[in-house]
Amino acid sequence: MTVAPARQSANYWPGLDTIPSGPRAAVSSAIAKRLFHAAVERLDVTVVSGEETFGKGGPVMVIHRPEEFYARIGRHQLIGFGEAYLTGAWDTREPADLGELMTVLAAEVSDLVPQSLQKLRALVVSRPPRFHRNSEDNTQSNIAHHYDLSNDLFEEFLDASLSYSSALFPSEVVDRGDHLQALAPTAVPTAGELHEAQGAKIERLLDEAHVGEGTRVLEIGSGWGELAIRAARRGAVVRTITLSTEQKALADQRIAAAGFTEQVSVDLCDYRAVTGTYDAVLSVEMIEAVGWEYWQTYFETIDRVLAPGGRVSIQAITMPHDRMLATKRTYTWINKYIFPGGFLPSVDVIDQITRDHTTIRVTNRLSMGAHYAETLRLWDETFLGASAKVLELGFDERFLRMWHFYLEYSRGGFASGYIDVNQITFTRPQETA
Incomplete structure (x- = not known):
C-alpha cells in the first residue's frame, strides 16, 4: 500500500x-x-x-x-x-x-x-474556510485528509499498538485539588518503553469507565482498534465507530487476528448517527476533530446513548480557556496542512457544556501534558529515522518537513504547558445521590 x-x-x-x-x-x-x-x-x-x-x-x-x-x-x-x-x-x-x-x-x-x-x-487573521466546518457533509473528507493518508505511514512511527494519542509513562501523580496531575515521567522515556505506556493509558481509561465482563461499550473514534481489543479482552461487547476507511480496514484485521470478531464491531458511522444504549462510552482524542460548533452535539449524543449508571471516559487535548476564546475563529497552519476543521476545547468549556446541556458531570480528571511532549518526541525521532521508508511509500521531501514540523510544533505546545491533555471521567452523580 x-x-x-x-x-x-x-x-x-x-x-x-x-x-x-x-x-x-x-x-x-x-x-x-x-x-x-x-x-x-x-x-x-x-x-x-x-x-x-x-x-x-x-x-x-x-x-x-x-x-x-x-x-x-x-x-x-x-x-x-x-x-x-x-x-x-x-x-x-x-x-x-x-x-x-x-x-x-x-x-x-x-x-x-x-x-x-x-x-x-x-x-x-484568516478565517477557516466553510468546507472545513465539521458538518455531517464535510466531516468524512476532513477525517480522510489525515487518517486516510496511508496505514503504512502511521505504522512507520507509532508503536505496535498503533496508538495515535498520548501515552502515560510511569510518574508521580499529585492532587491539585480540582484534578490530578501526572508529573513529568520519572525517567526520560525510550522508544522501547512507548508500547507499555500506551497500554497503561488505555487501561486507565477502561478502569475509569468500569469496563469489565459484559459491559456494553461504545468507542467514538476507533483508531486502529487497540482500545476495542483491550476492552474485549476484559469481556466487554464493543461497538467502535470511525469515518476513516483506512482505519476501519486495518482495525478489522487486527481485531480478527486477536480473536474478537464476535465481540467487536467496527462501523463507518458519524457520532451523531449513533443509536443504542451503552454502559460505557469512551473516546480518545476525538473531540479535537469535532469543531467548536459541535461540542454540544457531541456531548448530547454521549448523554443520549449512555445507559443509567453508565460512565464516560475521554482523553482530550485542551488549551487555556482565554486562548480558546481568542482563537476559535482562526485558521491555523495545523488546520490547513494537518487537521482540517480541528480545534481544541478548554477544560472549562467541557465542564460548562456538560452542565448546561447534559445530565453527565465531570467527576475525575488527570492532566498529563508532559507525557504528550515525550510521546511526540519519540514519534518524531522514529519518523525521522524512517524517512527513507516514508519516501518509498510515495511521499516527498516536503512532506517529511511538514510532518517533522507538525510533530515538533505539537511537542512545543505540550512542553511549554501552552496545551495539555486530560483523561476526563463523567458520571451522573444524581443517580447515586
Missing part, C-alpha cells in the same frame, strides 16, 4: 511555491520583520540571518531566504511561518532544535505580538 486514493494530493499544495509580492506584501513584510526582531530579542533563542545574529541565546534558527520569510509572515502570520519552514526559507541548525525552538515560542505565543496590536487581530 502506498498513498491512499483519498490523498493522491499528499505531495501537492497549491500556492505554497508562490511567494507573496506586490505593494501590500512589501508593507506587511516590513512590519513583520520589525515585530519578529522585537519578539526574538527577548526570547531564549538564537536567530541567524546572513551576517546578523539576534536573540538571547538558545536553540538556533537559521533564516536562509529573509525576503521570502518575512513576506510569508507578513501576509499569513503563523501559517506563513510554518510555510516558510516547508519551503526551506528557514530551518534549525539541528533537527532536535526545532522542538526546543517551538517550546520557547509556544510559551510566549500570547505575547509575541504587542497587546496594543492584538486588538487588530480580527482584521488580520
